[in-house]
Amino acid sequence: MLVEAALLGAVQALTEFLPVSSSAHLLLAPEFAGWTDPFLSGLMLSVALHLGTALALAVALWRDWWRLALGVAGRGDDPAVSRSVAAAILGSTVLVGAVAFPLRDALIDTRTLMVASITLIVFGVALAAVDRWAPTRTAYDSTRFPVWLLVGLSQLVALIPGVSRSGITMTVARLLGVERHAGARFSLLLLTPIVLAIGIVELASVTGTETFESVAGALVVGALTAGLVGVVVIRVLLWFVAAHSLLVFGAYRVALGAAALVVLAIQP
Secondary structure, three states: HHHHHHHHHHHHHHHHHHHHHHHHHHHHHHHHHHOOOHHHHHHHHHHHHHHHHHHHHHHHOOHHHHHHHHHHHOOOOOOHHHHEEEHHHHHHHHHHHHHHHOOOOOOHHOHHHHHHHHHHHHHHHHHHHHHHHHHOEOOOOOOOOOHHHHHHHHHHHOOOOOOOOOHHHHHHHHOOOHHHHHHHHHHHHHHHHHHHHHHHHHHOOOOOOOHHHHHHHHHHHHHHHHHHHHHHHHHHHHHHHHOOHHHHHHHHHHHHHHHHHHHHHHHO
C-alpha cells in the first residue's frame, strides 16, 4: 500500500498544478493499474494528497506570498497590485468555499469515470482553443481586480471531476485577456488557500477513526511524495508557460479522456 500511495502522490503532484485535472487522474490511475483497494481511490487518501500539494504550493511560491504580504502592508514595489491580487484571492476563496462546502456530499455522485472522461475532453478543447485565439491584453501587474475575481470564481466549475482547478482558472484568465504566464502564476496562488482548506476540512472528518489509524503510514507517504514532486512541477510549469502555449495540455486531456471512454466501453 505504501508504494501505491507514493505513486498516487506523484500523480497528484503532476496533475494538480498542471491544467489536466488531478481528480480525474486519481480516479483513472487505480482503474488503469488494476488496483482494487478502495482506500487508493477513496476520500481519505485524496485529502492527504491535497495537504501535500498545499505544502508544495507554500514552499514553491513563498516569494510571491511574501511580496503579497508586504504589498498589503503598504510596502514593496507596488502595494496597489498586491492588494488587488490578495483581495481577489481572499474574496473568491470565501465565495467558492461558501458554495462548495454545502454541496460537497451532493457532488460525490459526480465522481465517476464517465463524468471525468467527458469533462477532460470538453475542457481540454476549451483550454487549447482559448489559449490559441484569445487576445492578450494585460500582464500580471496591469490586470484589474474584477478580472482576477472572475478567474477565482471560475473554480466553482472545478467542483465537477475532470475540469481541473488550474485548468479552468488558466482558461478563464486567457479568455479575459490575461497573459499566459500571469494567468498561471495567479492560478497557482489561488490554489494554495483552497487546496489547504479542502484538506483541513475533510481531514477533520476522518482523523481519529480506526480506519485512519491503520493507514496513517500510507497517508504520510502519499502526502510527502505529493509535496516533494509538487515543488518541482510548479517551477517547471511556470518556466514552461513563459515561452510555450497550453496546447500540449489540451491535447493530452483529450487523448486521456478518449482513452478512458474506450476502456469504459469495452469493459464487461
